[in-house]
Amino acid sequence: MTLLITGATGYIGQRLSALATASGHEVICATRQPCPAPYAWLPYDLRGPAPECPTGTQALIHLAADTSTGVHTGADDEVKAAQALIRCAQQGSARFIFVSSQTADATASSAYGRTKWRIEQEVLAAGGIVVRPGQVYGGPERGLFGLLTGLVRRSPFIPIIMPAPCVQPIHVDDLAASILAIVERDDIHAEILNLGAVQPIAFGRFLKSIAVHRVRATRLPIPLPVALLRLLRLSLGQSLSSKLGLERVFSLIHLPPMDSARSLQKLGIQLRPLAHGMHRSGHGQRRGLLQEAAILLNYLLKRPPQRSLVRRYARALERADRNRPIIHSRVMMRWPILLTLLDNPGVLHQPEGRELSWRLQVALGIAEASPQGAQVFLAAQRPCSLFATLIALGLTSVKALMWQIAALLGRPFTRQLLLGSEAHREA
Known part of the structure; x- marks a missing residue:
């Protein structure tokens, strides 16, 4: 016309x-x-x-x-x-x-x-x-x-x-x-x-x-x-x-x-x-994917990921036609360590957790194939005494047990932890 x-x-x-x-x-x-x-x-x-x-x-x-x-x-x-x-x-x-x-x-x-x-x-x-x-x-x-x-x-x-x-x-x-x-x-x-x-x-x-x-x-x-x-x-x-x-x-x-x-x-x-x-592009989905990537990669690398890794994760999901983020919690954006509560079989084997499991695998593959990931997963550690090694193993075991207990107690709230955000409510 x-x-x-x-x-x-x-x-x-x-x-x-x-x-x-x-x-x-x-x-x-x-x-x-x-x-x-x-x-x-x-x-x-x-x-x-x-x-x-x-x-x-x-x-x-x-x-x-x-x-x-x-x-x-x-x-x-x-x-x-x-x-x-x-x-x-x-x-x-x-x-x-x-x-x-x-x-x-x-x-x-x-x-x-x-x-x-x-x-x-x-x-x-x-x-x-x-x-x-x-x-x-x-x-x-x-x-x-x-x-x-x-x-x-x-x-x-x-x-x-x-x-x-x-x-x-x-x-x-x-x-x-x-x-x-x-x-x-x-x-x-x-x-x-x-x-x-x-x-x-x-x-x-x-x-x-x-x-x-x-x-x-x-x-x-x-x-x-x-x-x-x-x-x-x-x-x-x-x-x-x-x-x-x-x-x-x-x-x-x-x-x-x-x-x-x-x-x-x-x-x-x-x-x-x-x-x-409100996003300048008019579409907040990619921003959501980038935020999700930052959470997952930070959780896996135990440090803020490089921007190239974050963008690589977003591109991987877009190519798989999975454009919507599943992690919306602003609390988790601040403390990615809270993913430990979700990263267990009791959650990942549930229907709502299978998609999270798949995305964790994608993030892990991207992290392992990067120089930053190589430094985290493969870098040689400084030599430690036997006593220091035993102390480190003991602390790791105690932390793992504490997170398992926290995951068990917090299981009824995992859905809110995964989805609770202002952006999700507005959707």
């Missing part, structure tokens, strides 16, 4: 254009600045007239919006621009898809949300389709996600707003795939589609996920009452509050929940886990 996309160089538009082109569609970018190849370019500005809809355009996707903190395009101007685009699509017999916001409401606390709601009414009256995404995240650090990530990266604290607002995250690539699914369907008309996580999560947990999986840093949670934020906004004034991003925070505080299960099911879209989507 031929798709005309306004705001194609924005956070969502850039990913949508790339995915549409990869799917075989022709993309025409309606933007202020020229678009890079292979996209065709149509000059367009929200403050100017609507472009002529090129012949053969099947869908016009309206993403352009004024997100600046200064005074540029007014609310009335944005609504008029949308009306002109709707007429443009009607003249070219193209479907009109408007990407709105979860904040859209006639009584929204922000002008942004009220403007989106007004545009929605125009789109629905013309038989167009409205997409309301939740908290968009992932990919490049742009938009509100870029603002939040920057704050988490620079600050040693995570603000826990009280009472806690909730968000319904959706990865930017999942949103792009959803929009394309709408484009390729001809049975959706004059409808609002809610796209985001089915179960809302606390905003503080979303920030914590950014810290853990994106920034990879520990941040201290600090309670932040909404009343204090209101006082800060009042003291700063509306203009400065907007520049600092405080108005966006308030739009989250008053965010209405949305029912997204029906829309996701209708489009056949399954959202990726939040922990996976």
Whole structure:
């Protein structure tokens, strides 16, 4: 199909254009600045007239919006621009898809949300389709996600707003795939589609996920009452509050929940886990394999493994089409020696332990075939006296007995030790 996309160089538009082109569609970018190849370019500005809809355009996707903190395009101007685009699509017999916001409401606390709601009414009256995404995240650090990530990266604290607002995250690539699914369907008309996580999560947990999986840093949670934020906004004034991003925070505080299960099911879209989507690649499976490799190899070598060995383990499992890690415990990442509780016949011979047994063998083969492994397994030890040797053997026997007792006592908890992690729960 031929798709005309306004705001194609924005956070969502850039990913949508790339995915549409990869799917075989022709993309025409309606933007202020020229678009890079292979996209065709149509000059367009929200403050100017609507472009002529090129012949053969099947869908016009309206993403352009004024997100600046200064005074540029007014609310009335944005609504008029949308009306002109709707007429443009009607003249070219193209479907009109408007990407709105979860904040859209006639009584929204922000002008942004009220403007989106007004545009929605125009789109629905013309038989167009409205997409309301939740908290968009992932990919490049742009938009509100870029603002939040920057704050988490620079600050040693995570603000826990009280009472806690909730968000319904959706990865930017999942949103792009959803929009394309709408484009390729001809049975959706004059409808609002809610796209985001089915179960809302606390905003503080979303920030914590950014810290853990994106920034990879520990941040201290600090309670932040909404009343204090209101006082800060009042003291700063509306203009400065907007520049600092405080108005966006308030739009989250008053965010209405949305029912997204029906829309996701209708489009056949399954959202990726939040922990996976926070990874720069958008997929956390390889990172999970690398973490699993570090645990297994550290356990076998009794020291941190070289990076080349970690990558070799991940490649070996990917070639065997076993892309999902089975060890998710953050406790075990800190103390790989706890694998001793699992490395015994009572666990490895169970159905859940057979896969771990196989992966231990893979890690052992990689370790033994490496120079680092050779130093550990084959290096000559310094000569010791008979007394020192007997003491070492005795200590080894005592430690082995203690671990056997610990493994026996901890057997009911081995599954939690293997699988218990935030990433696994989010999956």
